[in-house]
Amino acid sequence: MSTVLVVLDHLDGAVTKPSLETLTAARQYGAPVAVALGAGAEGAAAAAGEYGAARLVTVTDAELDQSLVAPRVDAVAQIAAEVDAALVLLPAGITAAEVAGRLAVRLDAALITDAVAIGGSLGAVTTSQSVFAGNWTTESEVTGTAVVTLKANSVPAEPDPVTAEVTAATISYAGGSALARITASEAKRETGRPDLGGARIVVSGGRGTDGNFAEVEALADALGAAVGASRAAVDAGWYPHAYQVGQTGKTVSPQLYVAAGISGAIQHRAGMQTSKEVLVVNTDPEAPIFALADLGVVGDLHTVLPAVTEQVKQINR
């Protein structure tokens, strides 16, 4: 029991930033073995090596995309057994939590999701989590094998280049009637913006946008930020659910969170309370979101955001 296994998220071999953060965190336990699943997995080799993975195991079988979650668990569980993993680390996310949960059952391992820090030693891993809408921090201690998902922006990604030896794994899939078969898949429109979960800066709009996200998007683009939305804005049909920040959407922890026209209900704060800095723009000085603000601006976002966007463009020029 001496290996740490890191399951990378990638799109056609392009490894996500939270995955590189996870590899960086994994290095404290020794040289990690990385796993990349799905089409283009071998393309992850360069990034895996740059961030210290001595080995990259790839699986590109069609089974992975034919059913939900279970085939990925088949693959990771078999690779974990092969390398005798004492710790499996995954960048946090909705699918990652499900893979981790099933994996913990299969490996009879401890399960920790959404860790914001990880330490200790293999076999006795320690973690910190931010719970109850970020109002509490808990420390946990694990005995034995552990499966842990690590929240984005918890650990800065730092390179430590090695050459990753790439091997393709042969997986035996459980198959059968217990599969959740994917019968249709419609790709989403690319926005060209960073992924919400791992973005350094997030600009979110709420009820105060009155349904017009143009100013929110313009500021996000000037800052190189991801766009988010409150549940009120999503429920009103103003922005897709995939961009919802909060308890029933994404949990984000960026360097800077801009809340524009968002009142700050507990359900929203649960998704952004661990952000390093918060900028609030809201017409209502009594809005609870101001309690989280490092800088709060009482004003109309339709006036304030374009003025800031202009300033940012001038400074960056």
Place this chain on the structure above:
Amino acid sequence: MKIVALVKYVPDATGDREFAEDFTVDREGSDGLLSELDEYAVEQSLQIAEAGDDVEVVALTVGPDDAYDAIKRALQMGADSGVHVNDERIHGSDVLATSAVLAAAIRRLAPDLVVCGMASTDGSMGVMPAMLAERLGWAGLTQARELSLEGTTVRISRDDDTASLVVEADLPAVVSVTDQSGEARYPSMKGILAAKKKPVDELTLDDLDLDPASVGLGAARSRVTAATERPAKQAGTVVTDEDGSSAAVIADFLTAGKHL
């Protein structure tokens, strides 16, 4: 046909939520209620029952005495009966042990379909539906925005980060539904009165043939060693904007924080 809707009793998120001395969630000292996200699971179960013939909906929970309130709410909404796994020896169980208890209770009930919320509003891990599918060896159709049943085939729509998916499986299956699946009903006066006459079974570990040594704080593979309340954030600067006058202040803030 039988549907089990999983319901969890959680501390009210709009009140103060605390930890007990053993670092488990304090469920005695705070006001609790049915986890809001589980109301969507009850709602979807009831909609299937109303559309079908001879469909029974059972609300299942694991928890202390107070957790009965979660079942009561589900019964008031329209579930037919409840099962409450209530055993002091379960206190302090980690998610692995809790999933083993739930899986044992589900096996005993032998439903065709299990419907869960997408996550609890206290632990918020969002892992239970997947872990139950794994333990039961059934298909797991998670994060459903839409749910429908045709014969013995269950079908969901869900939104992933990069794609919208349609997913199908054969029964028995475990489904989790999101808050996008459709508003949950309020109990009617008739529903509240009817709930008082509906049966609720109490079960212990012995009824489920589970080894007490496999659950509880003692068996937990992970344990919480400290819980600290986040210090209230220092009050930030607040300025009032006049026709975009705050832009320079914001630009300075962005520069100081190295966000540009």
